[in-house]
Amino acid sequence: MAVDIIVCVKQVMDPEMPASAFRIDPDAKRAADAPGIPPVINGFDENAVEAALRIKDEVGGTITVLSVGGGHAMDVMKKPLSMGADALVLAQDDAFAELDARATARVLASAVRRIGRFDLILCGRQASDWDNAHVPLGLAEILGLPCLAVAQKIEVIDSSGVIVHSVTQDGYDVIEADMPALVTVSNELGEPRYPTLRGIMAAGRKTPEVWSADDLDIDPDMLEPGVRIVDLYAPESSRQVELVQGEDEADAGRNLAIRLREAGLI
Amino acid sequence: MVDVLALGETSGDGLDPITGELVAAARTLGGSVAVALLGDGLAAHGEQAAALGPDSVLLAESPALDGTSIDAYVTAFEQVCRSASPGAVLVGKTPLGQNVGPRTAFRLGAALAQDCTAVRRDGETGEVVASRPVYGGSATAEVAFTGDAPPFIVMRGRVCEPAEPSPSTDANIIRVDVEIAPSDIRARRVESVKQDIQGVRIEDASVIVAGGRGLGGPEPFERLREIADLLGGAVGASRAACDAGWIDHAAQIGLTGKAVAPDLYLTVGISGASQHMAGCSSAKNIVVINKDADANIFQEASYGVVGDWRKVLPAFIETVRELVT
Ligand SMILES: Cc1cc2nc3c(=O)[nH]c(=O)nc-3n(C[C@H](O)[C@H](O)[C@H](O)COP(=O)(O)OP(=O)(O)OC[C@H]3O[C@@H](n4cnc5c(N)ncnc54)[C@H](O)[C@@H]3O)c2cc1C
Numbered sequence: 186m187a188v189d190i191i192v193c194v195k196q197v198m199d200p201e202m203p204a205s206a207f208r209i210d211p212d213a214k215r216a217a218d219a220p221g222i223p224p225v226i227n228g229f230d231e232n233a234v235e236a237a238l239r240i241k242d243e244v245g246g247t248i249t250v251l252s253v254g255g256g257h258a259m260d261v262m263k264k265p266l267s268m269g270a271d272a273l274v275l276a277q278d279d280a281f282a283e284l285d286a287r288a289t290a291r292v293l294a295s296a297v298r299r300i301g302r303f304d305l306i307l308c309g310r311q312a313s314d315w316d317n318a319h320v321p322l323g324l325a326e327i328l329g330l331p332c333l334a335v336a337q338k339i340e341v342i343d344s345s346g347v348i349v350h351s352v353t354q355d356g357y358d359v360i361e362a363d364m365p366a367l368v369t370v371s372n373e374l375g376e377p378r379y380p381t382l383r384g385i386m387a388a389g390r391k392t393p394e395v396w397s398a399d400d401l402d403i404d405p406d407m408l409e410p411g412v413r414i415v416d417l418y419a420p421e422s423s424r425q426v427e428l429v430q431g432e433d434e435a436d437a438g439r440n441l442a443i444r445l446r447e448a449g450l451i
Numbered sequence: 452m453v454d455v456l457a458l459g460e461t462s463g464d465g466l467d468p469i470t471g472e473l474v475a476a477a478r479t480l481g482g483s484v485a486v487a488l489l490g491d492g493l494a495a496h497g498e499q500a501a502a503l504g505p506d507s508v509l510l511a512e513s514p515a516l517d518g519t520s521i522d523a524y525v526t527a528f529e530q531v532c533r534s535a536s537p538g539a540v541l542v543g544k545t546p547l548g549q550n551v552g553p554r555t556a557f558r559l560g561a562a563l564a565q566d567c568t569a570v571r572r573d574g575e576t577g578e579v580v581a582s583r584p585v586y587g588g589s590a591t592a593e594v595a596f597t598g599d600a601p602p603f604i605v606m607r608g609r610v611c612e613p614a615e616p617s618p619s620t621d622a623n624i625i626r627v628d629v630e631i632a633p634s635d636i637r638a639r640r641v642e643s644v645k646q647d648i649q650g651v652r653i654e655d656a657s658v659i660v661a662g663g664r665g666l667g668g669p670e671p672f673e674r675l676r677e678i679a680d681l682l683g684g685a686v687g688a689s690r691a692a693c694d695a696g697w698i699d700h701a702a703q704i705g706l707t708g709k710a711v712a713p714d715l716y717l718t719v720g721i722s723g724a725s726q727h728m729a730g731c732s733s734a735k736n737i738v739v740i741n742k743d744a745d746a747n748i749f750q751e752a753s754y755g756v757v758g759d760w761r762k763v764l765p766a767f768i769e770t771v772r773e774l775v776t
Contacts, residue, residue, distance in 0.1 A: 331637035411562020
């Protein structure tokens with residue numbers, strides 16, 4: 186009962202980069218590339234790769250990693266291969282740069298159809314650049330698949346069913362569906378594993394499949410944006426902090442409590 | 452045909468607060484406002500929604516809308532949208548809205564703006580424009596929509612003052628027939644596992660004491676719980692503290708955790724990454740204990756102490772105890 190898994194990943198700018206390195210390009214209405222800070226694979230997508238690897242460890246099967254974009258940094262995109270994924274497919278075309286969520290879901294759907302056979306599609310719950318959090322849901326709708334969101338655990342029960350522990354406000358729901366299905370993965374699943382030396386060597390020998398818009402028979406209408414960014418700016422904070430002092434740190438702690446009492450906050 | 456359709460939500464015998472917030476947001480767009488409620492046995496909820504002052508309330512009832520499958524809600528909401536043909540659709544960034552909004556939008560071929568903090572109609576063009584934090588909150592995007600399908604807007608919770616219920620209302624309550632076939636149900640909840648909650652629920656707390664990576668381990672959270680108990684509040688956390696396993700993930704505040712708006716949000720050892728602030732910037736007062744004077748969180752705070760919590764906190768707790776008991 187081995188399962189074939191497609192994991193969708195996105196290359197993003199590093200969300201952990203220092204706040205001072207974040208610049209907005211007001212003309213392009215996007216974040217400016219941060220010189221010297223390499224892009225990364227979206228964090229939740231790495232959780233999805235980890236989820237796939239755990240399933241593969243358990244029941245066997247294959248993992249194909251799929252990404253859509255205008256261009257990809259190959260050393261970054263090979264990370265899932267070095268973690269243990271089997272194959273990498275890049276839907277890559279100038280026409281795929283800066284797609285909105287709806288168009289991204291459409292291109293992913295075309296690429297998934299071309300990959301063909303699969304039991305599960307795993308996606309990170311949202312990408313840390315545009316925080317759209319609806320590409321996976323759209324992909325499930327386009328492909329007509331059951332959609333199980335925000336998983337912290339995935340269990341393949343037999344050749345046709347999947348059980349997911351889906352994070353809720355105060356615990357989790359156990360959700361069941363038939364495969365093929367799409368599951369979105371959250372950080373509660375646990376840290377992604379590190380690439381092994383053997384994995385890195387194996388990844389080095391693998392060449393990704395690269396598919397253009399033509400290869401995927403993408404009609405330009407499909408890529409028409411549904412949303413238009415009219416402005417992009419840095420938010421401002423209007424708050425002014427009052428720093429409470431004291432003779433030493435303990436005294437400052439005492440004074441803070443007194444100050445909060447005076448302000449009617451406690 | 453309505454101008455703005457808001458997906459209301461129920462909570463037990465009442466309405467989820469997001470319903471009033473969405474009605475208020477819908478009002479800022481002008482025109483007629485309808486609230487849709489999906490469920491089974493909604494007569495009382497319908498009256499409550501009508502009291503929030505929309506022009507109409509659309510009730511879609513079916514035994515399949517019993518909370519066990521999101522698919523039933525997507526199927527129903529698609530039918531409600533097709534029958535109401537709204538000019539714009541508002542849903543909440545709630546466990547239900549987050550799923551039903553986007554999936555319905557895709558079924559209608561509509562575009563969607565996620566996690567919006569404001570919505571308005573452009574004075575000149577009359578277009579709907581939504582504001583949304585992006586790049587984890589490092590930037591704000593103003594988003595307009597193209598195409599003929601109604602724009603879908605997912606509103607973050609606690610960013611609008613909710614519409615107040617009023618006894619005099621002339622909203623029409625209309626039942627919308629929805630058909631949910633067994634084949635529409637693809638994923639099904641078979642069990643719901645809930646954590647025991649100590650004290651007040653974070654979502655309802657007027658005081659939240661939140662800890663981060665700077666706490667260094669699980670034990671200091673016991674100190675935070677002491678403060679929370681003294682103040683009748685709840686304990687929250689940054690994602691870093693949750694990922695480290697020091698506290699349950701249900702305590703996570705932020706972009707991908709809970710959005711809260713307490714009167715007092717006291718943080719200890721949290722740096723204030725934009726993704727964390729996304730969940731707490733609606734707090735009336737943010738108070739900070741952090742040893743790094745340059746930590747971002749001071750920029751959004753009303754009061755703060757620059758110092759090591761190990762030294763600041765014991766005296767703080769002792770004084771709070773004296774003051775409140
Ligand atoms: C897509 C995405 C979604 C995310 N969603 C969330 C979310 O929902 N919620 C969330 O919180 N994060 C979220 N994050 C993570 C976020 O970016 C930060 O990494 C996280 O919030 C940092 O947590 P922290 O402030 O506890 O840790 P740090 O940033 O490491 O800060 C620790 C702070 O503790 C202080 N400190 C250390 N020792 C002491 C001491 N002895 N006394 C006093 N102060 C001390 C330090 O000065 C520092 O400011 C998300 C990230 C991404 C990419």
